[in-house]
Amino acid sequence: MEVDYLIVGQGIAGTMLSYYLLQQSNTVTIIDNYNPSSASNIASGVINPITGRRFVRTWMIETLMPFAVNAYRALEKELNISLIQQTNLLDFHSTPQMQLAFTNQLPTETEYLRVPENSLQWKKYFNYPFGVGETHPTWLVNLQLLIQTWRKKLSTQQLLIAEHFSIEALQIHPSYIQYQGIQAKAIIFCNGTQAVNLPYFQKLPFAPNKGEALILAIQQLPRQHIYKQGLSLVPWQSNLWWAGSSYEWSYEHANPTEIFRQKTLQQLQQWLQLPFEIKAHVAAERPATLERRPFIGMHPYFPQIGIFNGLGTKGCSLAPYFAKVFSEHLKYGQPLIPEVAIHRFHKILAP
CATH class of the missing domain: 3.30.9.10 (D-Amino Acid Oxidase, subunit A, domain 2)
Known part of the structure; x- marks a missing residue:
């Protein structure tokens, strides 16, 4: 079987990235062994524009919040469920x-x-x-319902492999990857704290x-x-x-x-x-990071391997916008902003 992208993990990061990749007519397969106690599945689902004891604005909230609201409302229509409500x-x-x-x-x-x-x-x-x-406004997203409903859709369309990902089964070739009979242009890890131990990304400054x-x-x-x-x-x-x-x-x-x-x-x-x-x-x-900024992009030395991770406590607001940005980066070569692009760590990621 051949697909454009293999995605590992179906929390909020993997859900939103697969959503936008599919919108762009990419072929996608997700590998995810459902964990009801994952960070996405037990998160509160709050989008809050204000943070900290000094009541300051959350990073990029002027862009992130309206984009997220529109994205979740679009998903409501597509999946025929109620996902988001203003809850100050x-x-x-x-x-x-x-x-x-x-x-x-x-x-x-x-x-x-x-x-x-x-x-x-x-x-x-x-x-x-x-x-x-x-x-x-603050907003409340039913993350659990989103993940469960999207999972059902993926399964119905035979886009889901419901099992644990095995790094030992991954084969890297010059222009593609192979995994248990699947050939893809690239593999993207959206698997939360499990990415901390991946040989390709374990040097990133994660701070779970x-x-x-x-x-x-x-x-x-x-x-x-x-x-x-x-x-x-x-x-x-x-x-x-x-x-x-x-x-x-x-x-x-x-x-x-x-x-x-x-x-x-x-x-x-x-x-x-x-x-x-x-x-x-x-x-x-x-899956938090020392800089409190996500890790997004393709590995500087293994361009068939990518990551969309490190969303920390802000997954509800960060995931929609940066999933769309990442999908456009993959499809059209649109640049990622320096604050999130993993190329900022190209020296420490050297093999």
Whole structure:
């Protein structure tokens, strides 16, 4: 069998890249052994234009957010599902310093920050002695539904190999690759933290981190907002709530921990005034990078091998735009911006 591109991994990166490659009439096969606990499958799905304790704009958000919204709406039509909704974020300041930082940023960040109307209405749901601010618009993407529905479409069209990828079976030739009877112009790795150990990309400055979240049932909490005070409460599937997440840079394993569970319970009990019930506890490794910028492009010394990875916690906003950019780079030779192109690491990637 011959295809244009073999893609390894069907998280948000592999899903969006395959979507745009197929739109350009490329032939594609994806290799993915479905993992319900992958970073994409347990991510909250939030697109937030504001980040950090200083309430600054997320990198390239003016471009990334509108592109992502339009991309997910196009996918809604194609797949006949509901994927994205505007779900603004209410930030309940945890300290006087956080309240001051928000107040100081208000005069300059008028596009995304504001004080919500009737901010006292949330007193029956939360404890917040230092006030509340609103980020708008923020968006909520049902990543799990997208990945599952796209997977079904790939399977129906016989574009999916549902198994674990074996690097030992990959054969590199001067102008193509072969993998278990498949010949392709190139192979592109969209396999998250598994790419850290690939011989072609293990020298890249990956910085994987671990995130944990609790899945909660909370009766009577309005679902038209995302709520934040240190941790975030995000409307989740089946009328549940996603509570998280941690950012652990040093960890012994990628499994849920009792330490996170107890710490989050304590935070919730101090902040939330409604009863809640824990339904699940999830954890995953994120494919983050030291520069907090994605790794995109074809290997400078093995041009048949590419990567679309390192999206970290911003996969929902980064993946649509850069998947389209990468697909145009592959199809038409359009340049990648220097901040994401892996050619910036050509010296350390030398064999």
